[in-house]
Amino acid sequence: MAAVPDRTRLIGLDLGTKTIGLALSDLGRGIASPMETIRRKKFTLDAEQLLAICAKQGVGGMVLGLPLNMDGSEGPRVQATRAFVRNLSQKTDLPITYWDERLSTAAVTRTLLEADTSRAKRADVVDKMAAAYILQGFLDRLGFMGLDNG
Numbered sequence: 001m002a003a004v005p006d007r008t009r010l011i012g013l014d015l016g017t018k019t020i021g022l023a024l025s026d027l028g029r030g031i032a033s034p035m036e037t038i039r040r041k042k043f044t045l046d047a048e049q050l051l052a053i054c055a056k057q058g059v060g061g062m063v064l065g066l067p068l069n070m071d072g073s074e075g076p077r078v079q080a081t082r083a084f085v086r087n088l089s090q091k092t093d094l095p096i097t098y099w100d101e102r103l104s105t106a107a108v109t110r111t112l113l114e115a116d117t118s119r120a121k122r123a124d125v126v127d128k129m130a131a132a133y134i135l136q137g138f139l140d141r142l143g144f145m146g147l148d149n150g
Helices: 043-057 076-089 104-114 119-145
Strands: 009-015 019-025 032-039 059-066 096-100
Touching: 009 043, 009 076, 009 119, 019 043, 019 119, 032 043, 032 119, 043 059, 043 076, 059 076, 059 119, 076 096, 096 119
Parallel strands: 009 059, 059 096
Antiparallel strands: 009 019, 019 032
């Protein structure tokens, strides 16, 4: 977090095989809000779209959900996520960190089911809401540890 400039937003990413859910923090880094979902095409196009959003929104750092297995081990999805970050870090100087995303999609889906959200609506919002869940967990930890420099 020391590398993230003051008074900049953080962006949270829920990286899927077909989509990337995005969430954005406020400038004070206390609240994460669901933002949008990028439909994945090719890495270069996805990265360009993501970095354009980061520039437009004044993002100072990224928080990427790390899809660990329930026992904490790393499987193929973690390897794919790390590869995405390796490639992305060659295109930007923005600091990127990981946050354990276990159960984020399940928690969001359960919340949407409890709210009686239709299946079509859930499909539209679950990725960006999972990104907000990931980012909010990170922001809460920052605030708890007194590490927020914003």
